[in-house]
Amino acid sequence: MTAERHLDRLRPAAARLARFTGRTLRGEWHAIVVDPVRQLARRGLSGLLLAFVAAFGVIFFHDIAQRPTGAMWVTRLGGVKADLPLWLSLLRTPVSLYVPALDLPVWAGITQLFLAFALAELTLGRSRTLAIAYATTLAGTLVARLMIAIGPGWSGLGLPAACGQVLDTGPSAAVVGLFTYLSVVRRAPVVFTLTGGSMVWESIAVPNLAGREHLIAVGSAVVLGLLHGRRAQLRALGRSLLPTRTPGPSPTAPTASPALPVTASATVPAPASPHPTAGRTPMTSLER
Numbered sequence: 091m092t093a094e095r096h097l098d099r100l101r102p103a104a105a106r107l108a109r110f111t112g113r114t115l116r117g118e119w120h121a122i123v124v125d126p127v128r129q130l131a132r133r134g135l136s137g138l139l140l141a142f143v144a145a146f147g148v149i150f151f152h153d154i155a156q157r158p159t160g161a162m163w164v165t166r167l168g169g170v171k172a173d174l175p176l177w178l179s180l181l182r183t184p185v186s187l188y189v190p191a192l193d194l195p196v197w198a199g200i201t202q203l204f205l206a207f208a209l210a211e212l213t214l215g216r217s218r219t220l221a222i223a224y225a226t227t228l229a230g231t232l233v234a235r236l237m238i239a240i241g242p243g244w245s246g247l248g249l250p251a252a253c254g255q256v257l258d259t260g261p262s263a264a265v266v267g268l269f270t271y272l273s274v275v276r277r278a279p280v281v282f283t284l285t286g287g288s289m290v291w292e293s294i295a296v297p298n299l300a301g302r303e304h305l306i307a308v309g310s311a312v313v314l315g316l317l318h319g320r321r322a323q324l325r326a327l328g329r330s331l332l333p334t335r336t337p338g339p340s341p342t343a344p345t346a347s348p349a350l351p352v353t354a355s356a357t358v359p360a361p362a363s364p365h366p367t368a369g370r371t372p373m374t375s376l377e378r
Contacts, residue, residue: 114279121276126212133212140216141208145200147188148261155189164189165257172235173254179235183228189260203261206268213272222314226267229310230303231258237302253299262300263307270308274315286312 130137151168154160168185190199210219240248266289273282286308293301 118276118278118280122209122272122278122281126209129212137212138208140211140219141204144188144207144261145204148190148200148203151189168260170231170258171254171256172231172238176235179231180228183231184224186258187223187227187261187264189257199262199265202265206265209272210268213276219268222271222311223264223268225314226271226307226310227259227263230263230306233306234258234299234303249299249302256299259300259303263303266304267307267311270311271315271318274312275318 151164155164168182168187168189170179170182170186172179174182207219207223210222214222234249234253237247237249238251238254242248242250266285269281269285272278273285289301289304289308293305
């Protein structure tokens with residue numbers, strides 16, 4: 091009897107959980123699959139321009155890197171390390187989006203890269219896709235340099251100086267950042283678990299520089315996703331934080347009285363002086 095009562099109490103909760111799970115999965119299916127497919131049917135293959143460019147770029151640099159001379163030029167153009175000068179790292183970062191990691195299977199990486207850029211371009215547009223991919227990659231690069239500069243210690247936050255000789259993650263940070271940003275903006279918990287959760291597990295299982303950069307890319311994408319659509323609020327907050335100037339009393343200069351225009355009608359003739367004979371009667375001939 092007690093077991094039946096427990097089952098009766100658990101059934102409504104299980105039903106609510108099942109309905110919530112169904113609504114979530116259905117919404118995620120429409121947001122991640124149905125809506126991009128509709129955009130693709132409307133825009134055609136031109137909606138996948140960034141995905142094709144990214145995939146062909148990785149294939150191109152991977153083919154060149156198979157030769158010693160080509161590998162040297164690929165490293166010079168897109169190889170980013172923490173021990174390089176900052177200006178050189180920033181100059182190579184856009185090209186590093188197309189330089190695959192040498193220790194990872196390139197075809198699996200190309201598939202993930204194509205899918206990430208395709209979904210992001212169809213959902214977010216080209217400019218925002220490029221901005222998110224570059225911002226997450228740059229965040230991983232800069233924070234990794236900061237961790238190496240701190241050095242080992244700091245409760246595991248710092249990294250040894252030997253990590254400065256390791257190449258950055260390349261396009262994988264952009265892939266993780268795009269998937270994470272999409273999952274936050276489109277409210278897709280399954281995609282977030284498969285991307286962000288896998289990066290967390292990777293960083294715990296294999297604590298290396300790539301895992302740290304992936305975690306940084308995930309964190310920066312989460313922050314950017316939470317700030318999505320809040321441009322007006324951010325502008326208002328920035329204006330409220332700026333110091334406001336109170337205008338002081340302006341010195342008043344003496345103003346001259348306006349001159350009256352001189353016209354012919356406005357001139358008044360001066361009164362004539364009285365003549366000495368004025369007011370007298372003329373004399374007659376007898377008086378003379």
